[in-house]
Amino acid sequence: MTRLGKTEKTIFGVAVLVLLLFSYFLYDDSLLFPKSNQSEMELIGSVATSQNDVRRKNLDTFSWLPATREDKIFDNDSIYTGDRSEAQIRLQDGTLIRIAPNSLITLNMKNGQMMLDLRYGNLVGDITQGSQIKIKSGAEEFNLDGGGKIEFKKSHSGNVDLRLLAGKVNYQDKKVRKSLDKEQPIAVSPQGVKALVKPTVELLTANNTTFVRENPDDKMPFNWRGRGNIARFEMEVSPTADFNNVAVLKTTTEGKTEISEPLEPGPYFWRVKAYDRNGEIGLSETRHMSLLHLNVPVITSPGQNAEFQMELEVRDPSQLAISTEVRWSADSMLKSYHWQISQDEKFEKVVKEGNSFVQNTLTPRLPSGTYWVRVNGATQDKKISGWSAAVPFTIQVTAKKEPIPDRPELIAKDIKFRLPRPDERRPASEMAPKMEWTSVAKTRGYRVQVSKDLNFQQPQQYDVQDTSALWSQMEKGQSYYRVYAVSPKGQLSPPSDIGSILVEDMKPILTSPQLMEPFNNMSIFLQTQQEPFIWLEWRKVAGATGYTVEVSDKEDFSRILYTSTLPGNRYLIKSKVPLGKIYWRVRAEAKDDLPSSWTDKREFTVYHQKNETFVK
Known part of the structure; x- marks a missing residue:
């Protein structure tokens, strides 16, 4: 570390003094802007x-200063109160003024009479x-006298509202002296003084x-x-009568609004x-209301993924079709129903639809597929419910005369497949798991199903003509497959036994090296600031062709100081490293294979005599 010279120390000291001086001016501007005498x-x-x-400022000063108890208040002083803050000012004649939070007033004497200029907020006097007190708000002034407690409020309109809290107080309006009524507050505006009348609201939407x-x-x-000089309305909806939870x-x-926010059914x-x-x-x-949700119907038959199989003696294959019954339960408010049958889950291909006044229907004849x-429903007054959950089902209709093909036999029931590395070259036939089975006579091909579960709820399905297939859309992990033989007329054989396919990533063969020296958390003391000579050593790993070592001053190795790949199990740090904690780790390398995982990091701390953390 380079020591500061005498000149640099002098410049540094002057800079610190200037910084402190300007910091004080920011806190107290009395030296720049002298206060009035x-x-x-x-x-x-x-x-x-x-x-x-609570803060106080004189008319001709620049900054606000904290106002503490027993501070004197002079003519033209302003008092400010912040959030959750308040102050009380005692005037010379004993009058006590309480200033509410978020308020600003100015106090001055005019013709020997106290004047309060309420800029905004509330105060109680x-x-x-x-x-006698003169109140000013903007261009308006009015006198108060008597003995009592009065509340001042600067309203949203800019008027000053007066409310008598106790005692008897008089005010003078256009040379007419009047007494304040405790039951009737007043508002002082450029148009004069008028009584404050609360607005009223009459609800038109019926109760319950x-x-x-x-x-x-x-x-x-x-x-x-x-009714009244209304600026805005606020409507509240609550599940409780005390409106503590709006x-x-x-x-x-x-005088109206619409509620579209989601609410749970029930009373409000x-x-x-x-x-x-x-x-x-x-x-x-306060009025009551109730909210009901029109529940969607629930299909009870057919069940999820139900299969309807039937053999028919027909001459024309187009006659291979059957009907099935659909049943559902529904809300009692629903009086009629509309049903749809589609060949896709999103109902973009609706093949049949109809209406019913009962909770069941017989579908038209449907071919295999x-x-x-x-189903949805409608109330008596034509309110339409949402659609029920779509239920899939399968119809399998076959010609009775055609014999059922024999089921295929799997050649390999347990297939294990390792995903190739990005840089690994393989024949096209080895880039995906291969499924094989025995040939079945009198078939036009085979149907292969691959699923993540043994129930084959929503399998991947392929129709092939050969007795083998590559699973090109493979997924990592355990999957299952089975094969059907397909007759010339489309009749499926019983499924084969269920085979398994395990797809897994290539895992490193090498183990991580074992770090030896320096030991973890070791302290290394350097006598000079010259280049260090620090050896890093680890045990050899069987099968490794080399080792990669990384040295960093960041625990997460986000910045690498030195890295090297070398054939041996030692590495010499002979360049300068920063003082403090140093981290290092090693992994084993193998030719034409994946490297091992990184070892757990180790750390050591570097000190030298000029380091302020050096321990003698």
Whole structure:
């Protein structure tokens, strides 16, 4: 490490002093912007209490300073309270003003009378008997006198709302002196003083309304009528009458809204709040509603993946078709039903459909194949339910006269296949597992099924003519396969025995080397800063043609300092390494094969005499 010279130390020291000086200016600007001579200002009160974030600023100062208990308040001082903060100001005449959270006021004397300029927020004043206070909000001013407690609130409209809490307080409006009524708050605006009247809400949607949803997001309409100078409405829906758990909250400027949010079926309570432009709130009555979901039908027959097989004596193969019965259970609200049969699960190829007034139907004649059936229902007032879950079934119709082919015999029942490496070259016949079976007489080919489960619920299926097939769409792990012989008219033989196919990745043959020296967590002390000579050693691995070693100063080896592949089992670090912890690991290499896994990492710590962590 290079030591700092005298000049560099001097420059560094001056830079630190300048940084500290400017940091102080950010905290206290009184040196840059001198405060007014407070001795020339009129003392108008003091801070009685201060909780959390309360600040004070004089008219001609630049920054806000914390306001603490017993601080003096002078003419033109401003007081700010933050979130969850409040303060109490005691005026010279004994009047006590409590400033609520998130408020800003300015206090000054005008013609010998105290004036409070409420910029925003709330405050409560205890006016001493015989005192007078002038309240200012924007361009509006009005006088208060008497003895009592009064609440001031700067409303959303910019007006100042006055509410008498206790005692008797008078106010002067256009030279007319009036007394505040405890039961009737007032609002002071550029148009004068007027009584505050709470808005009202009349609910128009009937009580105990039941909504039936066909889908979870079907809209439910609600209507009401508001009276007053209303700015907005808030509708609340809750599963409890105390509305402590509000499930839906909708805000609107109209006397209506629609709810499309998903809700569980059951009873609910709802109400509407009206907010007028003076900040007053009106609350409607609470009404009940119920929500029902129109449950989809459930098909009970045929069962999942049912197979219907039948032999028919026919001359024309087109007559090889049969009907089957479909049954379902359904919600009592459903009075009629519509069914569909398709050749695909998404019902893009609907082959048959019809209507029923009972919970069963007989399908038209269907030829051999795999089908899906589904049902929906309609209520008396034409509300349509969703579709039932699609149920697959298979119909296998064969001509009776044709004999059933013999089943094939598997040549290899247990197939193990190792996936080739990307760089490994193999013949095309060895790039996938090969399934083979014995030949069956009088067939037109074979049907091969491959499945991940022994029940062959949704197998991969291939029709081939030879007695072998490559499974090109192979999947890793254990799978099962079986083979059918197919007659000239399409009749399937019994399935062969079930064979297994195990597809696995190529695994490394080599084992990981065993690390020897240096031991884990060893400390290495260097006498000088010259290149170190540190030997890394490990045990040889049978079959290895070489070894790769990695050295890093990162535990996850995200940055490699040195790496090398060498034939022996020792590696010499002879270049500089950073001080501190060093990590290393080794793996064995094999020609034309995969390397072994990396060994667990080892670490050692490098110190030298100038290292501040050096232990003498």
